[in-house]
Amino acid sequence: MRQEPQILILTADYGEGHHQVSKVLQQSLIRNGYSEVAVVDLFREAYPVLNKIIRFLYRQSSHAASLGIPYYGWIYHLTNRLPMKGKIAAWMNSLGGDRLKKIILQYQPEVIIYTFPFGSLPSSEALSAIRPRTAVVITDFDVHRRWLFAKPDHYFVPASDVKEAMVRQGVPESRITVTGIPVRESFYDAAMIGSSSVKEADEHVILLMANVCGTLQSLSRLIGKLLLLSGVRIQVICGRQKRWRRRLAESWVDDARVDIFGFTYQLHVLMSSACCVITKAGGVTLSEAIQAGVPIFILNPFLGQEKENALYLQRKGAAAVAFTIHDLVLQIRAMISSEPIKQSMMNGLLAARQKTSADHIVRHLFPEASPLRRGGI
Incomplete structure (x- = not known):
């Protein structure tokens, strides 16, 4: 009997959207016969205290914006202009890296799916034997530059316009599939x-x-x-x-x-x-x-x-x-x-409108995926 692949979904709890997409993907994977799926909030695991502070600031950002202090928007646009190879970008790319190494060693995943714009996988001799495929599911209709930091094997995007924008930024067209944003x-x-x-x-x-x-x-x-x-x-x-x-x-x-x-x-x-x-x-x-x-x-x-x-x-x-x-x-x-x-x-x-986005993503990652596999067929 073939061993089920381990699948790791990395997310963050800044707003409910990223977690919702992760849960929808997890349910689709299980429905298609892949039961070994772990959803991990990377920043909560890596920086529990700092994560609580960031979550609080995120929750207050809407109220602050209504008072004329849109600090979230300022940060969003400032980081969107960062050079991809600059020192600040390199630092942001490394956030959570040490904890991620331990998570990868723990789960030994065959596939890692990002539903939040983390950086690329950390390089480590200990991880050299584990070479998971990586995928990014973009959860907005705007492509912030941080989504490009991960440099995954494949991107799943909400619309053809998003795909075209990414191609203009140098992402190979063959590595982008339009699926829509997964919803329940x-x-x-x-x-x-x-x-x-x-x-x-x-x-x-x-x-x-x-x-x-x-x-x-x-x-x-x-x-x-x-x-x-x-x-x-x-x-x-x-x-x-x-x-x-x-x-x-x-x-x-x-x-x-x-x-x-x-x-x-x-x-x-x-x-x-x-x-x-x-x-x-x-x-x-x-x-x-x-x-x-x-x-x-x-x-x-x-x-x-x-x-x-x-x-x-x-x-x-x-x-x-x-x-x-x-x-x-x-x-x-x-x-x-x-x-x-x-x-x-x-x-x-x-x-x-798009057809069932999560199932589309699962079928792309696992072409053999079929609901029939749930019954062991």
Whole structure:
């Protein structure tokens, strides 16, 4: 009997997107018969205290940006201009290297998949007998230079435009495959759920991600402005922001047009019944909305990959970007009242959709992959 290959997925916990992609890939690998899959948060393993500080700063970056201090965006663009062979780039490339050596020796992986822009594999005599294949799954529609530091055997990218941009930066075309960003399987079925569900003709459900606003006050103001639109219902997703959920529920308890949710595993169902979603511009969340076929509205994306993601999808006609609440409400009113505008956005979403990305990646890495292998066939 052939021994199952060890597969190592390296990720980081700065936002939920990287971890979500890692879990989706892990599930796809297991579904296709590869059970020996480990997901490792490299920076948490290598620098536990520093990692907590960075995570805190990352979580606060949206609020800081709303106050006019977009430090995350400054760092993003500064590091994107680093020379590939400079000293700072070399230092960044080495981060986590010592811990990664130990992880590789522990797991002896045949394949290493990056879902976060780490550096290349460390060189070491101890690792000379272990020569894993490496792959990078890019989780944004913008290619930050750090994604190129790893120099893997293969890249899996969200769109053909991303592939073309990487080729212009010197990556061989043969090492890049367009797959889309892996999302949970339920989102691939969400568009069909939406088309088959019965909706109230006079009610427009607006799905609002609470984290689009840096403060609870601005979120409440946004809800109030949206309720001025005719025939709308607002469904607010607070995620793990328990305090926000409690405060919003208290504030809007007497308005039957407002539903407040915490963290939910039914996001695909809510998207499928919505006329649009107002969301941050993380690559994974945008990909979920694309697969669900729900028009996307993005409010004031902060500097960095979120702004680049937002502007990319706006150019493709799959999203509308507003930098004020006033403009956002006007855009949604126009979409609700104009079938041509709505259809144009739906066409943009359809053009951006990809088939099951995770399975595509697995089949590329393991051409023999088949769900039949689960039964030992």
